[in-house]
Amino acid sequence: MACVAGCRCCTERRRQSSILYNILKSEERKEAAQQQQQPPQPQAPGPGCSCGSRRRVALRSPQVAGKAASAVLVKTLRFVKSVPCFQELPLDEQLVLVRSCWAPLLVLGLAQERVHLETVETAEPSMLQRILTSRQQEQDRQQHPLPSAGEIQAIKGFLAKCWSLDISTKEYAYLKGTVLFNPDLPGLQCVQYIQGLQREAQQALNEHVRLIHQGDHTRFAKLNVVLSLLRSINANVIAELFFRPIIGTVNMDDMLLEMLCAKL
Numbered sequence: 001m002a003c004v005a006g007c008r009c010c011t012e013r014r015r016q017s018s019i020l021y022n023i024l025k026s027e028e029r030k031e032a033a034q035q036q037q038q039p040p041q042p043q044a045p046g047p048g049c050s051c052g053s054r055r056r057v058a059l060r061s062p063q064v065a066g067k068a069a070s071a072v073l074v075k076t077l078r079f080v081k082s083v084p085c086f087q088e089l090p091l092d093e094q095l096v097l098v099r100s101c102w103a104p105l106l107v108l109g110l111a112q113e114r115v116h117l118e119t120v121e122t123a124e125p126s127m128l129q130r131i132l133t134s135r136q137q138e139q140d141r142q143q144h145p146l147p148s149a150g151e152i153q154a155i156k157g158f159l160a161k162c163w164s165l166d167i168s169t170k171e172y173a174y175l176k177g178t179v180l181f182n183p184d185l186p187g188l189q190c191v192q193y194i195q196g197l198q199r200e201a202q203q204a205l206n207e208h209v210r211l212i213h214q215g216d217h218t219r220f221a222k223l224n225v226v227l228s229l230l231r232s233i234n235a236n237v238i239a240e241l242f243f244r245p246i247i248g249t250v251n252m253d254d255m256l257l258e259m260l261c262a263k264l
Contacts, residue, residue, distance in 0.1 A: 068110075069106065171208065
C-alpha cells in the first residue's frame with residue numbers, strides 16, 4: 001500500500017509540475033473568471049438564432065450509413081447506364097451530366113431505399129486536444145469540416161418530404177430522369193437533345209400522375225417541389241458525410257468515371 005501511495009504522490013507532483021498541466025490550469029482559471037464576470041447564457045438558442053444550424057454533427061454509425069450510401073450509388077449508376085438515351089451520348093457528355101447530378105440522384109436513391117440517417121452532435125475539441133493536435137491534423141480538419149446540423153437537417157427534411165408523398169418507383173424514375181438530363185450545364189455539346197430528354201421525363205411524370213392520382217390535382221406540383229429541394233443538396237457535404245468516413249479523401253470525379261466505365 002505504501003508503494004502504491006508513493007507512486008501516486010510522485011505521479012501527482014510530476015503532473016502538477018508539467019508545462020502542459022500549468023497551461024491547462026491557467027486556462028481553467030481564465031475561463032472561471034470570465035464566467036463569473038459574464039451573465040448566465042441561455043441553454044438553448046431562441047427563435048431565429050442560427051447557432052443550432054452551425055453545430056457540427058456526424059453520423060451515429062458512419063460505417064453502416066457509408067456502406068448503405070455506397071450501395072445506393074452503385075444502384076443509381078446502374079440505373080443511369082441502363083437508360084438507352086444516356087448510352088447514346090458521348091462518354092465526355094455522360095461524365096459532365098453525372099458529375100453534376102450524382103449527389104441529388106444519390107439522395108433520391110436514399111429516399112427510395114428508405115435509408116434513415118441517425119446523427120449525433122460532435123463536441124468541440126478540449127483545450128488538451130487543441131494543444132496536442134498537430135498542425136497537419138488541424139489543416140485537415142479545416143479542409144474537410146464536418147457537415148453542420150443545418151446541412152444534415154436539409155437532407156433529412158428532403159427524405160421526410162419524399163416519404164410523406166409515398167413516391168412510387170415510376171415517379172422516382174421520372175424524377176431521376178429530370179435531374180439527370182440537365183441542359184443548363186457548361187461544357188455540353190448535345191444541349192438540344194438533352195433538353196428534349198428532360199422535357200420528355202417531365203411529361204411522362206405528369207401523365208403518370210394524372211393517370212394514377214386522378215383525384216389529386218396538386219401531386220405534380222408537390223413532386224416538382226421535391227425537385228426544387230434537390231438544388232440545395234451540396235455534393236461536398238454528401239461526400240464528407242457518407243464516403244470520407246469509410247474510404248478517406250476521395251476524388252469523386254475519378255470514382256464516377258471509373259464507375260461509368262465499369263460493368264456494374
